[in-house]
Amino acid sequence: xxxxxxxxxxxxxxxxxxAMLPLAFGVSLVLYEVDRxxxxxxxxxxxxxGVILLFIGMVIVxxxxxx
Numbered sequence: 001x002x003x004x005x006x007x008x009x010x011x012x013x014x015x016x017x018x019a020m021l022p023l024a025f026g027v028s029l030v031l032y033e034v035d036r037x038x039x040x041x042x043x044x045x046x047x048x049x050g051v052i053l054l055f056i057g058m059v060i061v062x063x064x065x066x067x
Contacts, residue, residue: 034042
């Protein structure tokens with residue numbers, strides 16, 4: 001009975017690892033593709049969103065400063 005309990009304890013981590021392997025491979029592949037091809041584009045997106053957020057922040061802060 002003790003061996004059965006051990007197998008039930010050790011089985012889930014193995015199945016999780018088996019499920020995580022393809023996921024990790026896919027994520028690493030996507031990151032490699034992004035790093036290889038669209039690195040500049042992602043930087044541009046981050047910069048543009050940062051500028052937009054800064055503009056929105058200035059629009060929100062400007063009336064507060066006038067008060």
